[in-house]
Every structure is written in structure tokens, then in C-alpha cells.
Amino acid sequence: MAEWETIAPKNKALGWFEERLPILSLVHNVVGPGTPTPRNLNYWWNFGSLAGLMLVVQIISGIVLAMHYTPDTALAFDSVERITRDVNYGWLIRPMHANGASFFFIAVYIHILRGLYYGSYKAPREVLWMLGLVIFLLMMATAFMGYVLPWGQMSFWGATVITNLFSAIPVVGDSIVTLLWGGFSVDNPTLNRFFSLHFLLPFVILGVVILHIWAKKVSDSGNPLGIEVKSGADQIPFHPFYTIKDAFGVGVFFTIFATFIFFMPDAMGHPDNFIPADSLVTPDSIVPEWYFLPFYAILRSITFDIGIPGTDIVFIPAKLLGVIAMFASILLLFALPWLDTSKVRSARFRPVYKILFWVFVAVMVLLTIVGGKKPEGIWPVLGLLGTAYYFAHFLIFLPLLGKYEKTLPLPESISNPVIKAAE
């Protein structure tokens, strides 16, 4: 951790305030000129700041939407329509929030994949990694509940399917589902509590983001070479170098984001959610938002019970096994710093891991596709294979790779290759 520098503003009033609450020093030392950062961060390091910015976009647009939204099953759909039709700039704010969720996930998924590729989760950054996973879990809960609020067909049936998963838990399952619903089906009490929690959780996320950044300050940023900073020559001040690089990233990302908001606001949504919720009509196929599809595919991939073959004895029914697989697929990532036994962080110096990483990405894309298909024909088989590969990647390949992979020699320092390249 770099030394903490204290700022002494020339302005008397500012100096008086700074002595009592050193907020300028905080900024200076966390994202300012007083933050030595590896000089070789590439564009994949832009997605942390982009995810943070998307959180801000979601909170601001969400607060405005909450001023006009009515969490009542009889009025919710109408109130959302009213927002887009009659509220000033509601037609802009609503697609901004809906597409913002997707772009938040895009930023976070790329951020996580970057962490996987460059081994950002390894010592001494395990807690930083785990805090990121906590944010990811909170985001999933928040996004799921947010999708229920417009009270369209997909909102209602998505909520029904996902909350029903908890009923698979032995003994307490049904009680948990009743608690989630606030009754005996997805209804007004469900909508009310989801709205309340959807408003609350983003601020919890914000709190964990602060911890996440704090942990980054303590362990310092990783870098594409995956070697630690050796001297000051390896570093440059965060400001102005990474602030301007992040600003450029924001420009590119927001241009794409704006293209979706203004020119294809419905592209990532489902047409069925323009039909008001109807508990008597089940949609053709119930599909979650795209960012849940790989985990939805894992959930549905398990269609067999575990028991004694040839008898009726079942230890774990298929539904419970699917739920376990889905939750395990994410919780597993908390153990990743210890499952990956390789001492080398960056995939650049791990020829076999590099291939496995891209196979893993391909499997995730496959699972995303499978999650969106009806479970017929070849899709359940592909889903099961993808699920098996997902777990094998983390539980078999990574532990073994650390033992058997022949890694490439690491560069001496960050500044050495960088300076050489400039000559």
C-alpha cells in the first residue's frame, strides 16, 4: 500500500475544513495524483470504473422512476406506461434504467472475466475478489426484483419461477417461499416487498463498492503481467493518466449505451413484458433477462434425481439438485483463490490456462444460448455438458494446472519491458 499523502489546501476555509474532514486527501489518495498505479494497465482495466458509473446511472434514474411508479398490482403496469407517455423525459429515463441494467452487467461481466484472465483474485487480493462477488450477487438480486416491478407477463412468471426454486430446499423451503411472497402466490405483497428491496439494495451495493475500492487501495491494482510492483519506475499516478483513460472508456461505452437507449430500446427486453401480468395465462416460454441465462441453463440442466438406481429411493430430487448447482456455480467463485493453485497470475504466461480461459468463455456463451432456448431437442444435452464443463473448469482443471502447467518465464519488472518497448 502506498503511503498516505496529506493535502494542505492554500485556501484558508478549505484548509480549515480539510483539517477536520480530510476529504480532499481521500480523493487524492484513492483516485488522484497520490495513487501510484501500475503503468501497464490495458483497456480491460476500464470496466471497473464503468461498472461504478453504471451503478450511479442506475441509482439516479431509479430514484426518478420511483417518484412516478406505483407498486400495486392493479396500477404498476399503467404507472410504467404513464412514465413513458406523460412524465417529462420519462420516455428517456425508463429505457435508460432498463438498458442500464444490461450495460451494468456487461461492464461487470467483462470486469470479472478480466479478473479471471489476469488472475486478479490471487493473493494478496482474495478479499478484493470476494467483495466483488458479493456485489455481483447483490446485483443479481436487485436486477431480478427490478424486472418484476413493471408487472408484465415476464415479470410475473419470472418471479413465480425463481421464487418457487426456494421450495426445493428441504424442510424450510415452503416457509421461505411464503415469506418471499408475503402470501400464497406472487401477488401484491410480493410486488411491495420487491419494490422496497429493489430500492434498498443498490445502496447496499454502494457500500460494498466502497469496501471493494478500499481493498483495492490496500492491495494495489493488479496488472496484465501479473507481477507485483518492484519500484517507483513501475508506477504512474492514477490522475491524470488513468482518469483520462477512464474518461475515454466512458465515451466509448456511453456511445454504445446511448445507441441502445435511443435507437433500439427494446432490443434486450422481451415482448411478453408489454403484456400486463395475468396469473391465468402462462407465456409460451419463460425466459429471464439475458444476463441470467447461463445460470438459468445450469439450473435447468439437471433433470435427474440422485438416489439408488432401480429403487424409488431418492436422496436429492432433480429440482433441488438444479438449485444447488445454480447457487454452487456462483458460490464456487469465492473459493477460486484457493482452487487455482498456480503461482503465476497472468494468463499471458500460462499457455494452457490461456486456452482453457477462452474455452470457458465459449462455454459461458453456449450456456447463455441454451438458457434462452426451450428445453427440447439437443439443448438440454448441451446444457448438461456445459454445466459439467463449468464445474470441471474450476474443480478439476484449475487445481491440476497449478501442478502440471509449464509456465513461461516472467518479466523482471513492469517498467523493464515497458521502457524497452519505448526505446
Place this chain on the structure above:
Amino acid sequence: MKFTKHLAIALVSVVGIAGAAMASGADKHPEKQKWSSDGPLGQYDQASLQRGWQVYKQVCSSCHALKYFRFRNLADLGYNVDEIKAFAQEYEVAGEPDDAGDETVRAALPQDVFPSPFANDNAARASNGGALPPDLSLMTRARHDGKNYMYSLITGYGTKAPEGREIAADKSYNPYFKGGQISMAPPLFEGAVEYDAGQPEATPEQMAHDVVEFLSYVGDPTLGQRHELGFKVIAFLLLMTIIFFFSMKKIWRSVKAGKNFYEEE
């Protein structure tokens, strides 16, 4: 740039997957039509909107409600206040209870919602052989490829059902409809609506096109505003991005030159 390429691939696949996720249970996919609102600079065609409103009013509105459409929205179609008031006055809506507490009716005003043809869903079903004519306010967005779907559906009658498919006596075969059997009788026929002089001939295809244009307006009334502002926002963002890019190149020059910021050399 490798990075941008990767990002572009990721985004394209996301959209592709979202699109592929929609399955349809109909015999035929909708036929692609040209819409003036398509594309990033697309705008609704006001003349077509007005004709479509006429078709909706004279044909569709006898069964289908439009509960998010208010008479005042007709201003977007190019009608002035007096014309809108005149349109509204043709309809009656429920008024405030009178002094005795009895229900009253009054002529509709511009702020009123277009009145539903039926008092409630049960009444609608009773008049339509058990089938419920859906509200059309959001129909172009509530179906995959909605505009083309609706056009194809409206004009898609007349073919015979495939061998072995039984169609009930009071229903019709329509290859674009999920399951193929639709309760709605063919809605448009030659001469169903008479367009004003100077307008295109009111063929069923023309009427279908116009009414879908109108209904897509009702489903997404701010498309025009969105496209106009979007163009400016994207132009601004691109300019900002270019400025950031060159600022970045300039600021990073010292780093690229290998400058050491923390130690004396």
C-alpha cells in the same frame, strides 16, 4: 483495435442471443415491410398515421380497446385543438355522479382515454364467441417483430389450412397466428374505409399498413423525439470521445517515453 473488436463481438452476440431467444409457434414468419419509422432517423408518416387512425376508428375500435391512447394524443398526428375536440365529442364517457348520486354520461374531452368498446372483459368475450379481443395499445411491441407481425396477420387470411388441421366453424385459419386458428374474422376488405381525396387508394394492404403505422405510434409515441434527441446525443458523445482520445494520447506521451514519476533517474 483488438479491444473494440472484442467488445463489438460481445455486444453483437448478446443482441443475437436475445433475438434468438424468441420462439414463434406460427406456421409462417412475418413478412418484412418498409416502415417510415425504421432506422435511426426514422419518423412516423403523419399522413399514414391519420389514415391509420381512420381505419382504427371505423374498423378495429368496434372490438379492440386502446386504453393508453387519449384524444389529446391526436395532436401528434397533426390535428389541431378544435379537430381533437370534435373527434372526442363523438364519444360518450362516464361523468361525475350528479347531485342525487346517480351516474351520468358526458361527451368525451381531449384528456379522456379512447373509450373501450366493451364494459369489461366478460362483456367482450360474450360478444365475441368467447374470445377476448386484446387491447391494441402496445401490440406492436408485445409481439416479436411486432409491426411486420401485425401487418402480416391482418393481411394473412385467405390461405387454406394445411392438410389435417381442423379449423372451427366460427374461426379462421391464419398462418401468422400462433397455432394457426384465429377468432378474429378477416378485418379489412375492399371498401371497408373510404380515404379522403388525394390519399392513396384504400386497398386492404394500404389500410393494413396505415393502421399498423398508427398502432405502432400508439405503442411508442415518443419514437420521433427519441430519434431526434438520440442523433444529437450520439453526435455529442462521439465528439467528446474523440476529444478524450486525443487528450489521452497527449497526456500519456510522457509515460510512453518512459518517464519515471517516482524516482530520480
